[in-house]
Amino acid sequence: MSTSTERPATTGRTFPLGAVRLGPGPFAIAQQRALEAVLDLDLDRLLAPFLVAAGLDSRAEPYGDWESAGLDGHIGGHALSAHAKLWAVTGQDVLHDRMEHLLDGLERCQDAVGTGYVGGVPNGPALGEELAAGRIDADLFSLNGRWVPVYNLHKTLAGLIDAATHGRSERALAMALRWADWWLSVTKALTDEQVEQILTAEFGGLNEAFVELGVLTGREDLVAEGRRLAHRKLLDPLADGGDPLDGLHANTQIPKVVGYQRLANLAPADTTGTTPDGDPAAERFAAAADAFWSSVVEHRTLAIGGNSVREHFHPSSDFTEVMTDREGPETCNTHNMLELARLRLDRGHDGSAVELAERALFNHVVSSVHPERGGFVYFTPMRPAHYRVYSRPHLSMWCCVGSGLEGHTRYNELIYTHDGPDLRVELYTPSVLDWTEEGLRVELSTELPFRDEARIVVTSEAPRPRTLRLRVPSWAELVDLTVDDEPVVAAVVDGYAVIARTWSGTTAVTIRLAPRLVAEPLPDGSGWVAFRYGPVVLASRAGAGKLTGLIAGPDRMAHVAHGPMVPMRQSPVVVAEPPESAVAPGDKSMLTFELAVLRERSGELVPGVVLLEPFTGIHDERYSIYFAADTDPSHALDTLRTLDDADTAADVFDKVTAGEQQPEVDHGFAGERTRAGGADGVHWRSTTGWFEYRLRCPDAAALVRTRFVDRAASRRRILLNGLEVGPSRTLTAPADGEGLAEREYDLTDAVREAGAPGETVFRVEAVDGADSGDLLVVEVVLREG
Template sequence: MIPSEDCEDGVLMGVKTDLKEVDMARVGVCDPYLVNAARRELDYLLSFDPDRLLVEFRRQSGLDSKGLKNYGGWERGYDAAANPDGTDLPDRFTGHFVGHYLTAISQALASTFVGGPARRGLLERQRALVLGLRQAQEAYARLDHENAGFLPAFKVDALPGGKEGLIVPFYNLHKVEQGLIDVCRLSTDRALAAQALEAAGDFALFVVNWHHAHPDVDMLAIEYGGMNDALYQLYAITGDPVHLQAAHLFDETALFRRLAAGEDCLPGLHANATIPKVIGALRRYLVLGGRETGGELHDLYFKAAENFWSMVVDHHTYLNGDNSQAEHFHEPDALWRDATGNGTADGGYNDNSTSETCNAHNMLKLTRLLLQCTGEARYSEYYEHTFINAVLASQNSRTGMTTYFQPMEAGYPRVFGTPTGEFWCCQGSGIENFTKLNDSVYFTGTRGIYVNLFLDSTLEGAAPGLRLRQEADLLGRGEVTFSLEGDTSDPAGPLPPGDRPEEGVDLRLRLPSWVRREGVRLCVNGRDIPLDLEDGWVRLTLAPGDRAVYKLPLRLRPLPAPDNATWVGFAYGPYVLAGILAPTNPETNYAYGGILVRVGRRDDTASHRAAFRPSGDQDLNGWLDALDRNLVRTGRSAGESETVGGARGRSGVWPPTVPVFRLQNVEGPAADVPLVPYFALDDVVYALYFDLSSASSAPGVPSAAGRDAKAGAGGGREAGPAARPRVIDTVTPDQGNNIERGKALKASPDSRSLVEDGRAFRDAGPAGWFSYELSVGPHGGPVTLAVLVPDGVLENPGFEVRLGSSGQGTLPPGRLALSGFRILRREAEGLVWIGRDLPAAMVGTLAPAGTIRVLFASTGGRVGPVYGVRIEA
């Protein structure tokens, strides 16, 4: 298989993007913080043995697995013989991390972060993994001719919905397919790239043939990752119509039409299942370009991506740039409610489960493509903000491990994965994030070189024989310096010229929203020049030997939640500030939620430190409007920052100056809480949002879990929350994925979890049932069982609730007729929470270990639909 002649840089000529990516080999990153982050990641990648990564592929294809075990966790296989924990048929996502790993080492080898022995080590692993996957694929074809081309991370009969513990099989296979495509895109070993391309192409053919053999199967019913995105990339490389046919199978056009029409249909959708679909829609627009038949359909894909981005960023995004709670989108602008209203019990996806790292990773992919399509500065600003405050914040700088969630509720630590034995999706995204730290610093266009990130870096070949050097010191002097200097290496030649001057370059510098506009200046060779501003970008022309200083004085900003204006975070320029509440050890201060997912444990004592009120007779509006006087920078050195609040910084690898801020003119427990840039913290319990109250009220209103917001309805900062029940444990249907499996989902064969009208639910047929196991808390009751159902279910119920002890394999005997439930509260879209009180004696009998089994069983009718289940106090 060879690339199509119509392919340029891996993209078919059709829609011409405004901006082109810059080869990572041209971009050197000098920032010590990022250099440390990349080195930690490289050390981790070099710790893997390709033969162990290939164990399950070899076992399923009849090849010798050399007596080795797999790496465990989400990469476990079918039986105890190969699983390090000795389990049979565990819940798992086999193959996904192998694909992430292949992408990560390909990115690392294409970057400027790796050289010498490390480069040789990664090359050896890349080659062994690609050839091993290809051998397993070919061996499997000899065993099962009808399914030739299958990448055998598991048995093919698990498609499409999973089987015997294997979850979301097409999602897992997408990661492997994307890894092979990335080898083809990035590797300089053309023979190896050809092998990867053959394997990826054969898999695409398998997808088409499998669909023809199973025409009644809904390919879109179960999470499939970014399969459409990967297959459009493959088609862009090969021009093979079969590959295009395979990509079309994963186009969720019904969703794209709703998004293109401007409908916010996100509530209830699994966030990280949805974002890659939209990336795939935009990739279709880019790859097919003018070749698309039907102008309306073609434009639909761009409009869907553009609208989706705006919906997520404007209405579903926390102050760090990331989104989701319990892996899902919820009601627009309900961020405070989602972050504080789902309980604080250890384990489970509660208030600890906001801001999933995979979502930030994929939103940046989408943003990068939109920036390239449009050149709009708003995409660059979001990219910078989320890169700093979600992606950089996701890594432990001592260990290189990454987060699954970043809690927005005060009183939690960030907790990180382990080198082996877990392998969450976010660990896979994490190894990709920190092997491409230099991939989006610069872009080129007909108007010159666009600076996307203000970052210590160099760009080789910015002009013939010239290197662009950028020195960023935003946290210190609040300025960025650019200079053109000689570059004798320049092996790849200069960048495409665009309209740059004869002997220099044109730069486009974003004018950020986070600056104090009156202090922005541009000085070239010591002389101020007027700002030449166009569409959010400042034009700067540099000649060889020029030195330009872009002065960007950072502005302090309050960042209130849209649904509670008294729940407020703060930013200094592009840097979100975090309050240091207490030291902690994230390697021990965790519980498990989902499938082996580490989630933070809340420090209730520390959490109450994130509350204050203005002193004297100030109101909240006045205090926030005078933020420059009320949030004052006190610390000026890294050493001072590293010991502040009893917490230390990230391995001593700080930016040149890390500011420390203190609240002024306030009363309450937060008065002595230091604030520092969030990304630069390890080993602490923190607060990103603070509870503010008016001068006439108590000193700070702690965020009690489960409160509802009145703010927003009244529109003023004085608005406050109303009481809601405290949630002990909760589960949301998610198509049998991580959340439901983490709550010990059991179900009859006819039970389904679907998404309709933007809401996920689970049901079962007239003889069916399903159950979960939920915590009743450490005190054993009394508690309330709450169930989210359509309004009207109580009038004609076709099912009942049964209660039993955890671990029961049969239907529990304890029956609760729905006639005994009452309406607790009403939600949007015609849904109601119904509930029934469970006395302490009942709870103590059924849940001696603190967990109760809640089963929904048919009484002759349909079971459900059930949209959520909670244990409340």
């Protein structure tokens, strides 16, 4: 074991994790809950999948859930990152000791395999041999019969890199290099087309990891591999100025673009982040990253800083599904968007990156862990009067648990940036910056936006001229500024109050900001509005009734809030113009407000008042963030009723949108000779062999409803619990055998008796190897009567 005691030097414009400590406040509480969750993990259980894959005996049973369902070891990679990052921001030695325990186990596995490979993927060592031989069978979330194995392996590599950088472990760096050399041995004989084929399946941020490792070690071959792993299917349309995101799995794409941004950052940039007469390849990566950023941040991001529905990018012109679905923004997405924001800030000052970081950290991320008992959130529904589910320790092993373990160190990264020796305060939250390279210590204390003041105490070891820039956010007005209690008039340039002086000893700067209440419509301009006071999104409580699965159980889809959804027509309607005028102040010390609304009662809209408060304080309860807004109340009510009429979810007991990753995984997808795809927000799966899902089955009368797009040559059979069944009802039949086909199949007593209680195995088989047609959706529907 060898460990470097030197803290990583400042690179780019952001600060390394260990340079910033959090002061008392919500961020510190969330970070503490994450730290407690990390320390509660059984390290030997995390190592078990790696030992099994390496052919070694394990003294502990692996964790269950996703950790024993094909993504074996993915939490281990996240946990390695978490221990390193949390040690960097807290200095607690127990974290470093546990990190070394993980490295001990992983090193044993790497040595036993002997090729440099280390990972928890089932039958993982053989994967490299298969790929190197050109045997590549890739679907959207499977590769050679394994559930996103490269995504999983990326978590291990990223953990090693984090242990090397944030954990200052030279051993981890050596292990990461051995892993990278193994990967290079796999891909060296493959064509670019074959590598692109591998990248069909979600692969996490492997491209970005290779670039980072190459920069750390000065190895251009690793950087070159990062370029090769760029996935041109996404890169090229983005770099050409297009927007190909509709319908794509969001968190598959974001890490790719993190890699594009890191590659763009390799080229010299001017003070604006632009590459002057630079490398055309770097410019292309920069163009792709810029196009993606614009599409997601400007056209797809919600008030809390999250994006997507059911893990996928919805059409940017239509947020209907976002507002009606129980599976709202995924926390993993936001964690990765914050990494993209950090890299954009490293390249050059970027106001939109600061605003996204503030919006996401102050609302989505800090609220994604329960502030009292812990537990991480997967989906944060935007549907009015719905709720969130929290993970259960030692049981829930979702991707958002892994991201949550390490992601609550993001706060430390994004509070301050610098322009050479000059400092910017970007986010107002209690914190301390130790900038040892510049002999500078900065202590920021504030209760914004609950109070209107922030105090920044600057201590400089030696007299030195420098400029301090204090952000004046778009949500506030600058009231006044003092230096050592003496008023100063500071110019506000590009949204920053500028103080240029020679700093010596200790200087206290106080800035007073007057936050504003802002009404924020959805990006598509539809009739919904959210309210923010300063950086804080406001919401209303909607009761604690029927919070089914509030703390996740062992079910396949336990991360989804399956409780009943409140009808949309019961949503409060804001009729004031502008919407802000409907808001009256309440208790300023608690940031509460009263919102004048109309509510539907017995078919009529009657006046009422809704109490607004910070969304981050609402847990274990239903909530509403967005409110219907229309100056014509009858039109608003008609719209809400239309949404209820279109929303058949009350009758749908279970549903799989074919070709959407997580719903398929959650329903035990299996198959042979099957492919999935999607375009323009429509997803599908077809086969020339077979595929199947395990659907939840109610005790009540029910049926299975399918929606296919057929071609003239399509031929298939449908089996339920192994029994071939014919349709009991045809809803839509395509003309000439081509087009949409919708059919229903009864869940008869014979079908139920042939399967396990509470479950129906739905299977599609192609007839004689013909094309099955494209399955769009299969649903289990409660039957009337």
